[in-house]
Amino acid sequence: RGAWAGLAAAVAALALGLAVSVWRRRPRPVREVLFFPSQPVCTEALLAEAVGPGAVTRPCRCPLPRGDCSLSRLLRRLLSACRSLELCLFTFSSPQLARAVQLLHRRGVRVRVVTDAQSMEMRGSQIGLLRHAGIQVRHDQESGYMHHKFAIVDGRMLLTGSLNWTTQAIQNNRENVMVVEDHEYVKAFLDEFERIWEEYNPRNYIFFP
Amino acid sequence: RGAWAGLAAAVAALALGLAVSVWRRRPRPVREVLFFPSQPVCTEALLAEAVGPGAVTRPCRCPLPRGDCSLSRLLRRLLSACRSLELCLFTFSSPQLARAVQLLHRRGVRVRVVTDAQSMEMRGSQIGLLRHAGIQVRHDQESGYMHHKFAIVDGRMLLTGSLNWTTQAIQNNRENVMVVEDHEYVKAFLDEFERIWEEYNPRNYIFFP
Numbered sequence: 001r002g003a004w005a006g007l008a009a010a011v012a013a014l015a016l017g018l019a020v021s022v023w024r025r026r027p028r029p030v031r032e033v034l035f036f037p038s039q040p041v042c043t044e045a046l047l048a049e050a051v052g053p054g055a056v057t058r059p060c061r062c063p064l065p066r067g068d069c070s071l072s073r074l075l076r077r078l079l080s081a082c083r084s085l086e087l088c089l090f091t092f093s094s095p096q097l098a099r100a101v102q103l104l105h106r107r108g109v110r111v112r113v114v115t116d117a118q119s120m121e122m123r124g125s126q127i128g129l130l131r132h133a134g135i136q137v138r139h140d141q142e143s144g145y146m147h148h149k150f151a152i153v154d155g156r157m158l159l160t161g162s163l164n165w166t167t168q169a170i171q172n173n174r175e176n177v178m179v180v181e182d183h184e185y186v187k188a189f190l191d192e193f194e195r196i197w198e199e200y201n202p203r204n205y206i207f208f209p
Numbered sequence: 210r211g212a213w214a215g216l217a218a219a220v221a222a223l224a225l226g227l228a229v230s231v232w233r234r235r236p237r238p239v240r241e242v243l244f245f246p247s248q249p250v251c252t253e254a255l256l257a258e259a260v261g262p263g264a265v266t267r268p269c270r271c272p273l274p275r276g277d278c279s280l281s282r283l284l285r286r287l288l289s290a291c292r293s294l295e296l297c298l299f300t301f302s303s304p305q306l307a308r309a310v311q312l313l314h315r316r317g318v319r320v321r322v323v324t325d326a327q328s329m330e331m332r333g334s335q336i337g338l339l340r341h342a343g344i345q346v347r348h349d350q351e352s353g354y355m356h357h358k359f360a361i362v363d364g365r366m367l368l369t370g371s372l373n374w375t376t377q378a379i380q381n382n383r384e385n386v387m388v389v390e391d392h393e394y395v396k397a398f399l400d401e402f403e404r405i406w407e408e409y410n411p412r413n414y415i416f417f418p
Contacts, residue, residue, distance in 0.1 A: 002211015009218035016225060033397040037353060090371070144246060144381030147371050160385070162299070162356050162371065172353030174405065176369070178387070178394065185387065188242040196383065 029181035036163060036175035038070035043096050046072055050079040050103055070177070071170055075100050077159055077179055078151065084110045086152040086193045090145060091119045091164040098126035102133050113137040114196050116146040124166075138200035146196070150189055158186045238390035245372060245384035247279035252305050255281055259288040259312055279386070280379055284309055286368055286388055287360065293319045295361040295402045299354060300328045300373040307335035311342050322346040323405050325355040333375075347409035355405070359398055367395045 044060035051057075078085070078100050085104055092098065092115060105111045113130060117139045120127045131137050140146045150160035161177040163169055180186065253269035260266075287294070287309050294313055301307065301324060314320045322339060326348040329336045340346050349355045359369035370386040372378055389395065 002214060005211055005215030005218050009214050009221060012218055012221040012225065016221065031391065031393045033394060033401075035401055140383070142381075144377075144383065147378065147382040147384050149371050150385070160370070160387070162358050162369075168353075169356065172351075173356040174349070174353070175356050176359070176398070176401070178369070182240065184240045185242060189385070192242075192244055192385070 032179040034070040034177040087113045088148040093124040093166045241388040243279040243386040296322045297357040302333040
């Protein structure tokens with residue numbers, strides 16, 4: 001009986017040790033908040049690096065600093081996409097963010113964009129360029145605004161907050177972007193994206209005579 | 210030796226059982242996303258209920274439905290405040306949300322509001338009413354917008370997203386508000402609030418001749 005009890009104790013200790021070890025090795029989900037305004041920085045090196053290992057890159061000669069900031073962090077999160085990128089954006093006029101999105105599209109990432117019709121027609125909007133590059137874009141036909149500002153990377157990471165994707169907002173406004181890897185939040189936003197994507201299907205557009 | 214091993218096994222099993230039981234009983238932090246537009250609803254009963262047990266309440270005779278919706282959920286989360294409420298809002302013109310905030314102030318909750326100077330001057334803004342009620346308000350003096358849209362309840366729960374606190378946004382726009390009880394996110398936003406609160410201290414205002 002003593003031997004059995006000893007064996008039981010050893011097994012219990014082993015199981016406990018194993019559970020703790022598995023739990024500690026699990027990669028911790030990202031929980032980050034990016035606050036803006038972000039100082040103007042040169043993002044050429046960051047974008048060139050994301051093109052791929054075979055890309056020819058020339059160092060940029062502009063006088064802007066290269067440091068780490070909220071914009072460069074946001075770009076890095078976006079550029080980590082391997083398979084899919086859903087964008088649901090009220091306004092999209094930042095050339096730096098648009099270049100990152102086009103780069104992902106060229107790399108074979110499935111990019112889908114939902115935006116607001118009124119905002120899309122404003123000067124500086126990058127939506128036309130994205131469409132020209134072959135990226136799928138859908139927009140509302142509603143009187144209210146499509147006011148979301150979120151992105152979903154690989155169905156795994158949510159980027160959401162108050163920030164419209166404009167240079168004005170990035171460099172001048174008080175803004176926030178949360179980086180979230182929690183499955184429940186990601187799923188809620190992905191479901192919202194799919195709902196809107198289907199509602200804004202061009203099949204449903206109404207054209208007035 | 211057998212007896213000792215048996216005892217060790219019993220203690221290990223007991224500790225494991227206790228740990229599992231404590232872990233399971235811990236209240237699960239709220240993880241919720243409210244999506245808008247929200248249908249127009251009557252929030253009179255909800256607000257009256259929040260005044261307190263001794264309050265005289267008359268049933269509202271308006272024809273609006275009383276159902277559960279994103280606005281009523283947002284109101285309930287706000288009205289759960291017992292000690293403190295930090296508001297960092299680009300635009301605040303929703304009369305329903307302003308009544309909830311005044312109610313909390315009267316109930317003794319410490320309310321602090323940070324807002325955007327340009328937006329504050331717009332027609333329908335509730336900021337003047339809040340100030341009149343004795344609530345502390347601070348605003349920017351910057352060319353960029355104070356574009357955040359977040360609230361922190363009792364230093365414990367964060368409400369943040371794309372939603373400006375206007376009836377237009379609540380009833381007509383596609384919007385989101387995340388309800389977050391994660392300590393790391395709450396702390397990041399609370400720190401941002403305190404930074405802005407200090408920067409917008411009236412001591413630092415510049416008055417031009």
